[in-house]
Amino acid sequence: MSKLKLKFCSTSSLQSSVAKNQKILLGNQQDPISAQQQENLINFGNIDQKRRNDYAGDRFIPRKKKKFSILTETKAPAQDIASSQAALEMLYKQQILDQEPIIEPESGSLKFINQNNFQYKNEHIYYIDSIDPKNYNSPLVDHKYFALPETISSYYGKYIRKIPKVPFKVLDAPQLQDDFYLNLIDWSNQNTLSVALNNCVYLWNAQSSKVTKLLDLCNDVVTSVGWSIRGPLLGVGTNNGEVQIWDACKLQKVRTLQSHTARVGTLCFAENILSSGSRDKSILQRDLRQKEDYFFKSLAHKQEVCGLKWSPDNQLLASGGNDNKLYIWSAAQLDKPIFKFTEHQAAVKAIAWSPHQHGLLASGGGTADKTIRFWNALEGKMLSKEDTGSQVCNLMFSKMENELISTHGYSQHQIVLWKCNGMKRIATLIGHTSRVLYLAMSPDGYTIVTGAGDETLRFWSIYPQSIGNQQNNQCQLAPQNISIR
Secondary structure, three states, X not given: OOOOOOOOOOHXXXXXXXXXXXXXXXXXXXXXXXXXXXXXXXHHHXXXXXXXXXXXXXOOOOOOOOOOOEOOOOOOOOHHHOOHHHHHHHHHHHXXXXXXXXXXXXXXXXXXXXXXXXXXXXXXXXXXXOOOHHHHHOOOOOOHHHEEOOOHHHHOOOOOOOOOOOOOEEXXXXXXXXXXXXXXXXXXXXXXXXXXXXXXXXXXXXXXXXXXXXXXXXXXXXXXXXXXXXXXXXXXXXXXXXXXXXXXXXXXXEEEEEOOOOOEEEEEEEOOXXXXXXXXXXXXXXXXXXXXXXXXXXXXXXXXXXXXXXXXXXXXXXXXXXXXXXXXXXXXXXOOOOEEEOOOOOOEEEEEEOOOOOOEEEEEEOOOOOEEEEEEOOOOEEEEEEEOOOOEEEEEEOOOOOEEEEEEOOOOXXXXXXXXXOOEEEEEEEOOOOOEEEEEEOOOOOEEEEEEOOOEEEEEEOOOOOHHHHHHOHHHOOOOEEEOO
């Protein structure tokens, strides 16, 4: 049986190997090597030699990453995707695995021929034979070792994902306001859906389908609702500028905060901090553990604040306004935004943070804009944009996959599920007859609910559940009309 040979390489031999690789790559007109690659190759050689000198034993055993795979043939990366990892892999194959680089005469691409009989393979990693530089450079794709991560599709094996085109449940929601700037539904982590209908707030238990009336305002209208992250607290914003805190378990009001001078259109929790945006152009930060109504007031927007979202780590706050501006705030610096984005051409209500990639933010513009834009909120850069052809009312990242859900108003009134890598449409759901203004997701991530000016709430199943759950829910495949009241 052939054995894997390990060679002791001197500094001169490593440098000669680096020069040989440079010569081969420079001869390939399609994939010239960059100065950064040369530096990476030299740095790797020096580090590797240092490790050998430090080791006092009679053998040197290379350290390999757990998921590193050795293939018989691996296409060398193009110029746009050349990186230090590619240089490391190239030198590793030549020095350790006795693989010789050759250039194909037809395509001019660089390949390595494995001269050993060993091949290591991971069944859960699917390697990309041909990589699009645009997709690789996009922050929306995991490009570690040029491999796609295991997703829900591979987890379910041969299961072919089918997304139903009709909702499995429909709730009538009379007097659900047809107002783009409001946020009237939210789904808690305790599996309770809150719905604001005119001056009332109703709680719908997703497990028992029981409806409970939480509050009924006198001479006022509910303009926003928002659940706390862990506890049963529900924030309720009103047209008169009040923010009420309710305990949904006890059905009791905890406190009333009065600081805004106009309607409160958006609420967002971050641990014990409640942020509220209003038509009076202000954003108030409230600590519910303190007696004061708020501890900080921001006046950066020039018109109504209609979108607020805290990042998953509660360190960054994104705010959108009717002034077409998108601002990023740091939890450690609330006196002024750390980044200001002015590319949108209409009101920015739709805001979503990615749970899969740190610092990735998506935003959507109104009727005059119709675009979804992706931002690197850590560096303040726009990454890409997608023209949707209609008003973007809501955005939400999937909890299961690297996918994005958008709801739309004028003029298509649809729900779209996007694959973030390349922004490809996976499914388009049509059922509402008016603007799809409201969106919420179940705590398990399998179901979304949408609300529209047609005064209905529609529940959509966008991800496969276990076989047992599917059998139990077969009776709900046909739309059922039930009143939320």
